[in-house]
Amino acid sequence: MAWFQKKPPEPSAELVKNSPPPKAVKGLKISSLLSEATILFPQEGQDKSSVLQALVASVCAKSGTFDWAPLLKKVEEREQGISTTLDTGLSLPHARVDGLAAIQAGMAVLRKPISDPKQPDLSIRIMFLFFSPNKQEAFALHLQLLRGVASLFQPAFIDQLTATSGPAAALELVRKLEA
Amino acid sequence: MLSFISFWRAAAIVLCDLASTAYYIGGIVEQAVGPSAPWFILGVMLFSYAIRYVYMESCSMFVRGGVYKVVKEAMGGKLAKLSASALMFDYILTGPISTVSAGQYLAGLLNTIFPYLRIDWHLDPHAFAVVFAIAATTYFWRENVKGIHESSDKALKIMQLTAVMGVIMIVWCGYTLWARGFTWPPLTLRFSTEGLGWAANVSWLKPVGAIGILMAFGHSLLAMSGEESLAQVYREIEAPKIRNLARAGIVIFIFSLLLTSLVSFFAVMIIPDSVRISQYGNNLLAGLAMSVVGPNWIRLLLQVFVVGVGVLILSGAANTSIVGANGVLNRLAEDGILVDWFRGLHKKFGTTHRLINMVVGLQILTILACRGDVYLLGEAYAFGVVWSFVFNTMAVMRLRFIKREAREFMVPGNIRINGVEWPLGLGAIFVLLFATASMNLLTKKVATVSGAAFTLVFFLIFVFSERWNEKVHSGLKALHAKFNLRQAHDLKIVSDEIEKPNRTLVAVRDPGNLHHLKRVLETFDEGTTDLVVFTSRIRTGLGLVDEVVNMDNEEQKLFTRVLDLAEKAGKTITPMLVVSNEPFYAITQAAQAVKATEVVFGVSAKISTDAQLERLAMTWGSLQTDKKPVRFRILGPGVEHAVDL
Numbered sequence: 118m119a120w121f122q123k124k125p126p127e128p129s130a131e132l133v134k135n136s137p138p139p140k141a142v143k144g145l146k147i148s149s150l151l152s153e154a155t156i157l158f159p160q161e162g163q164d165k166s167s168v169l170q171a172l173v174a175s176v177c178a179k180s181g182t183f184d185w186a187p188l189l190k191k192v193e194e195r196e197q198g199i200s201t202t203l204d205t206g207l208s209l210p211h212a213r214v215d216g217l218a219a220i221q222a223g224m225a226v227l228r229k230p231i232s233d234p235k236q237p238d239l240s241i242r243i244m245f246l247f248f249s250p251n252k253q254e255a256f257a258l259h260l261q262l263l264r265g266v267a268s269l270f271q272p273a274f275i276d277q278l279t280a281t282s283g284p285a286a287a288l289e290l291v292r293k294l295e296a
Numbered sequence: 297m298l299s300f301i302s303f304w305r306a307a308a309i310v311l312c313d314l315a316s317t318a319y320y321i322g323g324i325v326e327q328a329v330g331p332s333a334p335w336f337i338l339g340v341m342l343f344s345y346a347i348r349y350v351y352m353e354s355c356s357m358f359v360r361g362g363v364y365k366v367v368k369e370a371m372g373g374k375l376a377k378l379s380a381s382a383l384m385f386d387y388i389l390t391g392p393i394s395t396v397s398a399g400q401y402l403a404g405l406l407n408t409i410f411p412y413l414r415i416d417w418h419l420d421p422h423a424f425a426v427v428f429a430i431a432a433t434t435y436f437w438r439e440n441v442k443g444i445h446e447s448s449d450k451a452l453k454i455m456q457l458t459a460v461m462g463v464i465m466i467v468w469c470g471y472t473l474w475a476r477g478f479t480w481p482p483l484t485l486r487f488s489t490e491g492l493g494w495a496a497n498v499s500w501l502k503p504v505g506a507i508g509i510l511m512a513f514g515h516s517l518l519a520m521s522g523e524e525s526l527a528q529v530y531r532e533i534e535a536p537k538i539r540n541l542a543r544a545g546i547v548i549f550i551f552s553l554l555l556t557s558l559v560s561f562f563a564v565m566i567i568p569d570s571v572r573i574s575q576y577g578n579n580l581l582a583g584l585a586m587s588v589v590g591p592n593w594i595r596l597l598l599q600v601f602v603v604g605v606g607v608l609i610l611s612g613a614a615n616t617s618i619v620g621a622n623g624v625l626n627r628l629a630e631d632g633i634l635v636d637w638f639r640g641l642h643k644k645f646g647t648t649h650r651l652i653n654m655v656v657g658l659q660i661l662t663i664l665a666c667r668g669d670v671y672l673l674g675e676a677y678a679f680g681v682v683w684s685f686v687f688n689t690m691a692v693m694r695l696r697f698i699k700r701e702a703r704e705f706m707v708p709g710n711i712r713i714n715g716v717e718w719p720l721g722l723g724a725i726f727v728l729l730f731a732t733a734s735m736n737l738l739t740k741k742v743a744t745v746s747g748a749a750f751t752l753v754f755f756l757i758f759v760f761s762e763r764w765n766e767k768v769h770s771g772l773k774a775l776h777a778k779f780n781l782r783q784a785h786d787l788k789i790v791s792d793e794i795e796k797p798n799r800t801l802v803a804v805r806d807p808g809n810l811h812h813l814k815r816v817l818e819t820f821d822e823g824t825t826d827l828v829v830f831t832s833r834i835r836t837g838l839g840l841v842d843e844v845v846n847m848d849n850e851e852q853k854l855f856t857r858v859l860d861l862a863e864k865a866g867k868t869i870t871p872m873l874v875v876s877n878e879p880f881y882a883i884t885q886a887a888q889a890v891k892a893t894e895v896v897f898g899v900s901a902k903i904s905t906d907a908q909l910e911r912l913a914m915t916w917g918s919l920q921t922d923k924k925p926v927r928f929r930i931l932g933p934g935v936e937h938a939v940d941l
Binding site: 198199200201203204205207209211232234237238256257259260261263264265266267268269271 | 301305449450903906907908909910911913914915916917918920939941
């Protein structure tokens with residue numbers, strides 16, 4: 118895994134080509150980012166905004182470090198940009214946060230899908246929220262996590278998750294899939 | 297990536313157009329044929345069930361159908377162009393009649409409210425309607441140029457609100473009739489001079505009996521204007537498509553039958569004759585709200601609600617008309633009927649802004665010409681719809697004989713004689729449509745003159761544009777041959793043809809932003825790497841599924857520039873064009889299909905490179921089949937980002 122950002126003078130593409138091969142970020146288990154406290158099963162009738170707020174609050178409560186309101190604002194600002202909802206039923210709200218040491222994540226399992234106001238034709242069945250450190254060297258990991266979560270939460274797996282009894286069973290299922 | 301919609305959403309999109317007529321149909325038809333109008337509106341709404349069958353059969357044959365495609369297949373290009381020209385006339389009128397009607401409702405409401413607020417104003421409803429209509433049309437023009445496509449979610453919400461309003465009105469009006477007693481609207485016809493049109497001068501054409509019924513039926517036909525949108529939404533409906541189209545059709549039928557017919561009956565039965573047309577001719581539902589039983593302030597609140605819902609649904613119909621007209625013109629342009637200049641994309645938003653400008657320009661001219669008179673617009677309306685129904689039904693009937701293969705759906709009422717199936721059901725629908733359309737030619741003077749003139753002008757534009765394009769196309773064919781342009785369905789073939797160990801996919805869009813391609817051309821090793829230069833044509837909203845992928849003007853410019861750069865560098869490239877509704881899905885799928893080892897982009901003017909990479913990572917992850925990492929690079933002047941995903 119490699120991440121290069123070069124500023125003027127204009128870089129040589131050869132430099133990139135000959136740079137060391139990308140190192141895979143080994144040992145990144147999505148299940149290790151989750152805990153029963155950060156897996157929510159929101160009740161029916163909630164919209165995207167309220168689920169997002171509950172998820173941000175639970176992740177902040179678990180980490181015990183951050184005030185959730187500014188983080189919620191940051192995620193909501195990101196949500197105004199290019200969509201984070203996929204047609205698999207996965208929504209991936211996220212934000213890069215100054216001063217954060219490690220990735221913090223949480224997940225909402227929606228037994229009844231909710232719609233994304235930005236993409237009304239798509240339904241959200243899983244909302245996976247994460248915050249990552251706002252450092253250039255952490256951006257590759259940030260992107261890899263986005264790819265990894267999108268790859269893991271495919272429709273068949275989402276079906277299984279939404280049928281679980283609660284946070285413990287859902288976490289166990291994620292662990293099992295990653296094993 | 298294509299996403300499809302449920303039959304509920306499909307029904308909501310069609311109803312935004314079809315059900316909005318409830319707001320003006322009663323007033324228009326009564327001014328033409330007298331207080332028996334509701335019976336004929338009911339007749340038209342019942343007949344719309346049969347028209348639904350015709351659309352189901354045509355859609356079962358052509359997913360990307362519409363009247364142009366169906367008529368072209370059955371009866372050739374000339375009649376297809378004629379029917380599309382007629383349909384354009386109604387799309388142009390749908391916007392003005394909806395926004396002017398909304399303006400009339402608002403003006404009526406404000407004039408009712410002002411005295412309560414001790415404001416000594418009285419708005420001229422016609423002038424206010426013109427100003428409102430132009431403002432609303434300009435708003436939707438801007439939205440469409442920006443590419444904010446018609447959302448099925450918004451349509452669904454509007455229809456839910458309309459349903460609530462419908463239920464309240466039906467219950468309240470029912471109670472009013474129960475409390476006051478009632479008489480049914482008369483069955484006798486009382487044509488106005490305008491309602492008879494030229495038929496008044498034809499001695500043998502008396503407005504009585506079957507002829508009178510046909511005349512009145514023709515005046516009421518605009519009640520089902522919007523039914524043609526079924527063909528537009530069919531492309532978007534999720535599987536099983538025909539069954540879901542049938543379900544959408546039933547929802548549309550029941551909703552419009554209850555709302556449009558019932559409120560027309562209630563209006564005649566509840567609003568006093570003395571004020572119904574004189575005071576509420578242009579805002580009949582507001583008059584109905586003010587005529588039910590109950591304290592004045594509650595009735596006023598009801599009027600506010602009715603007008604609020606009306607403004608929403610009528611505005612939705614105006615937006616649908618711009619989207620629909622743009623869709624039809626795009627379809628024609630793709631078939632080479634319109635010169636490529638019209639398909640030029642907006643530099644910032646990537647929409648076919650010239651087509652949108654033309655449609656909206658014609659709508660604003662119509663608004664100014666009608667001077668806020670809904671009845672005048674109603675008189676002109678429905679020319680295109682009825683003739684496009686006629687052509688469509690005729691085409692479906694002809695296709696029964698020239699394309700005998702099994703269909704997923706057939707209009708019922710078929711009799712097999714000596715091995716030949718005779719479409720009696722279709723025939724009956726055609727006869728009634730043709731008779732009505734022919735009668736309308738005589739009775740609806742404004743529609744005949746303006747509709748025929750407009751249709752002729754559009755038809756001539758299409759004919760001459762097509763000839764012009766044929767000249768240009770001879771050059772275009774050579775360009776295609778030169779490029780050996782690959783399209784979506786060729787993805788697998790391309791993958792098989794390229795054999796070098798490395799494959800680089802370069803995504804291009806703007807001929808003025810090819811810095812990244814230049815960089816790749818300068819450095820890539822032709823001995824070990826195949827270079828695929830890829831662009832995606834983004835289509836959103838109605839008209840999503842594209843079968844015809846010919847290069848348009850912008851794409852020609854783009855690939856000409858790409859070829860110049862490749863020739864300059866002396867490197868071989870494989871150009872590729874894919875149609876999609878989401879650029880990141882298009883890139884991901886193309887990269888997977890050609891088994892790319894590297895994907896290169898330019899810096900976007902609209903999205904930050906971080907956001908580009910984030911969205912790409914998500915899309916790549918959701919679709920990734922091969923776990924082997926691929927390098928993604930974003931190159932721009934002084935900028936280089938690379939990441940392996």
